[in-house]
Amino acid sequence: MTKFLLEAEPGAIGAEVERTALVIIDMQRDFLEPGGFGETLGNDVSLLAKAIPPAKAILDAARKAGMLVIHTREGHRPDLSDAPPAKVNRGSPTHRIGAPGPMGRILIRGEPGQDIIPELYPIAGEVVIDKPGKGAFFATDLGLVLANRGIDTLLVCGVTTEVCVHTTIREGNDRGYRCVAIGDACGSYFPEFHEVALRMVKAQGGIFGWVSDAAKVVSALG
Numbered sequence: 480m481t482k483f484l485l486e487a488e489p490g491a492i493g494a495e496v497e498r499t500a501l502v503i504i505d506m507q508r509d510f511l512e513p514g515g516f517g518e519t520l521g522n523d524v525s526l527l528a529k530a531i532p533p534a535k536a537i538l539d540a541a542r543k544a545g546m547l548v549i550h551t552r553e554g555h556r557p558d559l560s561d562a563p564p565a566k567v568n569r570g571s572p573t574h575r576i577g578a579p580g581p582m583g584r585i586l587i588r589g590e591p592g593q594d595i596i597p598e599l600y601p602i603a604g605e606v607v608i609d610k611p612g613k614g615a616f617f618a619t620d621l622g623l624v625l626a627n628r629g630i631d632t633l634l635v636c637g638v639t640t641e642v643c644v645h646t647t648i649r650e651g652n653d654r655g656y657r658c659v660a661i662g663d664a665c666g667s668y669f670p671e672f673h674e675v676a677l678r679m680v681k682a683q684g685g686i687f688g689w690v691s692d693a694a695k696v697v698s699a700l701g
């Protein structure tokens with residue numbers, strides 16, 4: 480086993496490369512790219528773009544170290560059979576899941592906008608999890624993949640900090656994983672939510688995880 484020590488808050492965390500996974504949440508074109516679904520909702524996508532270079536840095540470091548890399552994509556089957564009406568029937572009808580969007584049908588698997596941005600595109604051997612919910616464990620085989628690889632620690636980054644990243648860290652924590660949010664490799668359309676979401680993870684002695692940053696991950700794995 481290859482051990483590493485990651486500087487984090489509320490305290491450093493020791494882990495093993497072979498028992499750690501990098502989980503990159505929903506770095507999808509529709510959330511991040513100008514002209515995508517996120518921007519049509521009135522969001523400033525440049526706030527999310529800031530997370531791309533740090534996410535790329537830890538992706539490169541994880542690949543070099545031979546760490547398990549997992550990418551997730553939020554999205555649904557084309558017939559919406561896995562999309563709860565309570566999720567679909569929300570917001571303006573022209574901006575709902577399944578409606579035509581600037582990069583194909585909104586949050587539908589296989590549409591260009593639902594895919595991962597080119598900068599962080601998965602390579603052969605990396606796991607891609609299509610998830611119908613906000614958390615990456617809900618209604619997916621993520622838990623099975625992690626158990627089969629003997630994973631006990633998750634380095635989690637992606638978008639958005641307070642929604643899908645947070646939900647995944649909460650789910651992972653309850654399942655017994657040590658979850659570390661890589662703060663600068665996460666992003667939100669709402670900077671105050673991003674900041675408070677990270678503070679929530681590490682509050683009270685690390686109530687459901689740790690917070691670190693990309694430079695610390697690169698240094699720990701280097």
Ligand code: C5J
Nearest residue numbers: 505553638639642643
């Ligand atoms: C994610 C969302 N990925 N905000 N989705 O956070 O709806």
